[in-house]
Amino acid sequence: MAHINLTSIIKNRYLITTIVLIIIFDLLYTIFSDPPRSNEQLPPGTVQSGLIIRKRPDGIIDTGRVMKHCDMKSNLVENCLEYLDKKEDEYIVNPPSPIPQCNEDEPPMLFHVFWRGMITDKLALQMKSFLYTQPLECSKLYVWLQNSDTDIDLNPFAGNLYNKFSPKNIEFKKWDTKEQLDSDPLYNGWEGIMSRHGSVSFSDLVRFVVLNRYGGMYMDGDVLFLRDMRPLYNSGIDFSYKWSYKSEYNTAVLRLHANGTTSRKIISQAMLNKMNFHPFEIKNYLLANTSVSSDSANTKSVYNPQLYMYSVPLFDPLWLKNDHRQNNNLSPNLNGMDDVWDPNFIPNEFPNVGNLSNYSPLDLRKADNFFRGAYAYHWHNNWSRKLFPTCWMGVMNTAYDTFINGTRPNIYGEYIQSS
Numbered sequence: 001m002a003h004i005n006l007t008s009i010i011k012n013r014y015l016i017t018t019i020v021l022i023i024i025f026d027l028l029y030t031i032f033s034d035p036p037r038s039n040e041q042l043p044p045g046t047v048q049s050g051l052i053i054r055k056r057p058d059g060i061i062d063t064g065r066v067m068k069h070c071d072m073k074s075n076l077v078e079n080c081l082e083y084l085d086k087k088e089d090e091y092i093v094n095p096p097s098p099i100p101q102c103n104e105d106e107p108p109m110l111f112h113v114f115w116r117g118m119i120t121d122k123l124a125l126q127m128k129s130f131l132y133t134q135p136l137e138c139s140k141l142y143v144w145l146q147n148s149d150t151d152i153d154l155n156p157f158a159g160n161l162y163n164k165f166s167p168k169n170i171e172f173k174k175w176d177t178k179e180q181l182d183s184d185p186l187y188n189g190w191e192g193i194m195s196r197h198g199s200v201s202f203s204d205l206v207r208f209v210v211l212n213r214y215g216g217m218y219m220d221g222d223v224l225f226l227r228d229m230r231p232l233y234n235s236g237i238d239f240s241y242k243w244s245y246k247s248e249y250n251t252a253v254l255r256l257h258a259n260g261t262t263s264r265k266i267i268s269q270a271m272l273n274k275m276n277f278h279p280f281e282i283k284n285y286l287l288a289n290t291s292v293s294s295d296s297a298n299t300k301s302v303y304n305p306q307l308y309m310y311s312v313p314l315f316d317p318l319w320l321k322n323d324h325r326q327n328n329n330l331s332p333n334l335n336g337m338d339d340v341w342d343p344n345f346i347p348n349e350f351p352n353v354g355n356l357s358n359y360s361p362l363d364l365r366k367a368d369n370f371f372r373g374a375y376a377y378h379w380h381n382n383w384s385r386k387l388f389p390t391c392w393m394g395v396m397n398t399a400y401d402t403f404i405n406g407t408r409p410n411i412y413g414e415y416i417q418s419s
């Protein structure tokens with residue numbers, strides 16, 4: 001049990017006075033400052049409801065420095081997240097060659113998601129997390145739809161997003177297997193393979209097809225964007241991340257360059273293997289035609305330069321704890337994938353708060369305090385869970401909605417342009 005020595009804190013009157021003054025100043029500022037005009041931006045470092053406004057990054061990620069703190073063989077998830085949250089000055093570095101400017105003259109940062117069926121509140125949640133975090137002057141999300149809404153503007157969850165952000169930031173696109181696979185001789189013979197093997201997994205396939213054709217970054221529909229992706233996106237490398245503690249890829253997050261060596265190699269190998277794009281096959285494809293076999297010790301040095309396998313915390317901060325591989329103390333201190341849907345507190349969710357029954361979840365659950373440092377949060381399926389307003393996902397949803405309707409800034413202190 002943590003024991004806080006209250007007496008020693010109270011004795012430190014200077015600290016108390018300073019804290020009280022900061023709180024008073026913050027309150028006065030909130031009460032007397034004008035409501036922000038649209039498009040106004042709070043300066044980085046501002047404390048907004050107790051949380052620190054982040055500055056937009058202006059460089060690329062130094063993978064070596066990040067992995068020194070984030071390799072799970074020698075670090076804990078919480079140490080990795082703390083490094084990612086606090087040490088941007090150290091790991092965001094100047095790019096060796098110029099990266100795209102964020103304006104309409106340069107190609108946008110392009111994201112993709114594939115969805116089968118009607119658009120639900122969960123897919124809308126992901127789309128909103130994209131709007132809340134990415135720089136909207138230079139970001140676009142392609143939503144690839146199969147057997148989905150014919151009138152997206154009438155969809156209860158996506159209608160407003162369609163009217164407000166399509167086509168500038170979100171493009172809803174109909175997935176057409178034939179048109180896509182006929183577009184590149186790489187897929188020659190696909191019709192025969194598909195008719196012989198009815199089990200080809202579409203969602204595993206689509207991400208490679210669209211990334212090879214258009215380039216960009218694929219995010220599964222159950223992955224929330226938490227931070228500006230540009231430092232990763234513009235780093236010049238193709239990447240994905242690790243499947244929990246296994247040495248396999250999880251392609252729920254996948255960055256590939258259009259028609260690149262890596263994407264062509266994976267696709268051509270998959271074509272030789274019944275169009276099997278299952279994540280556990282990808283490593284074998286990258287090792288094909290090399291002298292290294294998949295069970296030898298130095299496979300990493302062969303697959304990483306082709307498709308960098310980031311560690312789990314960057315995109316999936318709860319996974320190792322969920323799988324009982326690390327006994328993490330996280331913020332929020334959840335235990336398993338189900339917990340983000342729970343409208344009530346999880347025991348010990350806020351280890352620094354003595355008695356949770358003196359609070360209600362909305363007092364303590366704040367969107368900007370959700371796994372700070374991580375670039376994404378992968379919630380792993382759970383498509384049919386109810387989005388209670390007081391569960392963590394509900395808290396995120398409300399933050400997104402109030403940002404989109406112009407009444408609250410995002411984590412970068414920006415207010416959305418009112419239209």
Ligand SMILES: *[C@@H]1O[C@H](CO)[C@@H](O)[C@H](O)[C@H]1NC(C)=O
Nearest residue numbers: 183184213258259260261264
């Ligand atoms: C992709 O690259 C290959 C060789 O690297 C080239 O032959 C092919 O024409 C390219 N395809 C497209 C669609 O640019």
Ligand SMILES: *[C@@H]1O[C@H](CO)[C@@H](O)[C@H](O)[C@H]1NC(C)=O
Nearest residue numbers: 268269272285287288289290
């Ligand atoms: C790579 O290996 C496969 C067999 O795994 C073979 O069919 C293919 O022709 C090889 N490709 C190259 C470029 O050597």
Ligand SMILES: *[C@@H]1O[C@H](CO)[C@@H](O)[C@H](O)[C@H]1NC(C)=O
Nearest residue numbers: 353354355356357358359360
């Ligand atoms: C926590 O607070 C509640 C309500 O204030 C009280 O009933 C309960 O006894 C407290 N529990 C502990 C462990 O202090």
Ligand SMILES: *[C@@H]1O[C@H](CO)[C@@H](O)[C@H](O)[C@H]1NC(C)=O
Nearest residue numbers: 337338380381382383384385
């Ligand atoms: C939620 O996801 C977790 C992890 O995949 C799974 O164990 C659990 O059964 C799911 N719960 C529901 C209600 O879908």
Ligand SMILES: *[C@@H]1O[C@H](CO)[C@@H](O)[C@H](O)[C@H]1NC(C)=O
Nearest residue numbers: 398399401402403405406407
């Ligand atoms: C903005 O959205 C929030 C959350 O849904 C809602 O509570 C609030 O009333 C909305 N405000 C306006 C001005 O539409």
